[in-house]
Amino acid sequence: MRLVMMAAVAVTMAAPAWADLVKIEDQGQFVRLINGKTLTRPMVKLTVSPDGQIEGRGSLWEIEGSWSWQGGFFCRDLFWGGDALGYNCQEVQASADGQIKFTSDRGAGDSAMFRLR
Structure with missing residues (x-):
């Protein structure tokens, strides 16, 4: 049991520092x-x-869509490989x-983490 607890502590320490994340409050800050x-x-x-377009690739498929900022949230309409x-x-x-x-x-659903490059 002690080994399991030590392993859990080690994994927690090696995990990304979620506390370092700060909520983006407005469109200007996001842009x-x-x-x-x-x-x-x-x-x-x-x-x-910044003009509200989203483009890219996910696996082998094209990603495209649009976004706007509404009430403190990034609102997007997205198509992946032609599927809405x-x-x-x-x-x-x-x-x-x-x-x-x-x-x-x-903020209540699933999350995805990206790197900004």
Whole structure:
């Protein structure tokens, strides 16, 4: 039992510092963060432009869509490989080390972490 607890502590210590993430509150702050950058994660590369467009690739398929900022949330309408993923407003958090996290359903749903490059 002691070994299991030590392993759990080691994994927790090696995990990303979620506390370093800060909620992005407004569109200007979000645009300054993403402008000129590519959002990357394994097998995904996206460009989210200040003019409201989203483009990129996820696995082998094209990703395209549009976004707007509404009530403190990033709201996007996205297509992946031609299939509609639908409209969703997401909470955005970012860290000083170039990570950005999107959490669906206004912060209550699933999350995806990207690197800003």
